[in-house]
Structures are given as structure tokens and as C-alpha cells.
Amino acid sequence: MPEHKCDCENPLVPGIVEVIDIKDETPDVKSFFVRSVDGGVPFNVMPGQLGMVSLMPVGEGMYSVSWQEEQEYLQFAIKRVGLMTDELHRIEVGQKLGVRGPYGNGFPVEECKGRDMLFIAGGIGLAPLRSFIKYCFKHRRDYGRIQIIYGSRSYNDLCFKDELFDKWPREQDTEVYTTIDNPEAAWDGHVGFVPAYLEEISPSPEGKIAVVCGPPIMIKFVLQSLEKMGYGDEQVISTLEMRMKCGIGKCGRCNVGSEYICLDGPVFTLAQLKKLPPEW
Secondary structure, eight states, rough: OOOOOOTTTTTOOOOEEEEEEEEEEEEEEEEEEEEESSSSSSOOOOOOOEEEEETTTTTTEEEOOOOOOTTTSSEEEEESSHHHHHHHTTOOOTTTEEEEESOOOOOOOOTTTTEEEEEEEEGGHHHHHHHHHHHHHTTOOOOOOOEEEEESGGGGSSSSSHHHIGGGGHHHHHHHHEEESSSSTTOSSSOOOOOHHHHHHHHOOEEEEEEEEHHHHHHHHHHHHHHTTOGGOOOOOOEOOOOOSSSOSSSSEEEEEEHHHHOOSSEEEHHTTTTTTTTO
């Protein structure tokens, strides 16, 4: 399959893609599957990398791109939170969009090989972690035991339910824990916030890497819980979501201290985060 890239002379020029499918993940999260108008994908991604999606004349936004083995399309899971995402949620299959990328450093998939993996996500934060989880399953012999802890406000707000409840629990040496914030009549699973559930499960830090993504307040308390449980700063990986406008480190909208989230991130170890100003 030919690989189609954006204009290498100007990284701000998007490639044109067509929406080939749209899937409702939750009441306010949709997955958009896109492919270049001349076939293939405008760029290939690694888990955790980002892409800038543009919808004329509304604007553009940076979103996590789902990794998939076949690289036959790009998938963006986008939560409706404002003007740009409102308009994206109104489009239909066949819509043309602009996409440029990939941006960001992605998850350290090579450095994590040989380790047990603990994934901790909240809400739409499962979208970027899902890429790393799928990568681990694809390269199963390279990684040890996998534990996934995921929570959201309600059952309806849990993303990727088919994988969460059906596919992933069937994978080798894999445990999946789900929780929702408040009790519901139709929910017989765990109820409570992710940081408290993490401490209740109390996964050992020995030989393990913890990867965290979710709302900032969840990340804050999860990081505190992991430290309390004995995880070292180099064992904990998280993502930052500062507003990114250009994607190439020129506009300065996403810098924290001397770091640019679109270039040096969005993935950082806790050791790296502790060296940054407390702006994140």
C-alpha cells in the first residue's frame, strides 16, 4: 500500500481525507475513520501521537490518533466539548477534512518492553491509552502482565465498550477493571472514583510501568496514589493536554517552561513532569 504524506515542504499544509465511517462511542464521543482521497493514509502513527484535524471554515484541533496495525485508515475518537467538536459531531460519512501530522513523541513502546504494564484511564483518556494497549496485544511476547483500570461518570460514558468488556478481558495475562462515579440501577460493577479504585486494587510496582491519561484532576490524584504505593518517578508515564495550535513548536501556545507539548510531549515520565513549572 502506498504511503501518502502531507506536504513535507510545509508541515502546516494538511492532507485531504474523506470520512469513511463514524461510530458513536458514547452520547458525546464519536470515532471518525478517515482515509486519504487517493487511498491509504496521509501519515502513519505510533501509539500516543497526535494529528491536527481541520474542518473549513470552522477551524482545526489537535486530537489523539488511534494506532492500528493495518494503517489503512486513521481513527480519531473526539469528545464534543466546544465549537469545533460540535461541528465535527454534525458531519456525515463522505465529508472531506484536512489532517496533518503526526505530532508528538508518542509512548515509549520500546523502553517498556519486558515490563508488566498498568494502564489507568478516565473518560476520553482511554483513547490514547487504547493505542498503547492494542500495540501491547499485537506484540504480546514483548510485554508482561497487563492491567487496565478505567472509569467514567456513568456506564453510558464508558468508551470502547466492545473492547473493554469483551475483547480485552480475553487476552492473555490481562485484567480489566472498570468503575463509574455514581451508582446506577443497571450497573452491577464497581462504583467509585479511579484513584480510590486504584488503591483498592493496589497493583504492585515491582517490574511495572504505569501509564496514565484522563481528566487533569484524575491524573493529579492518580499520580499521588502511585507515589504512595511505591512507584518510582521513572515508572510512571502520563500525558499533557495543553492547547496546541501549530503542532510544530512555533506558536508557543503549548509550552510549559522550556518544553513544547506538541514536540517534546505529549508523553512525559513523572520524573520529567517534576522538572517542569507547575503550569500543567
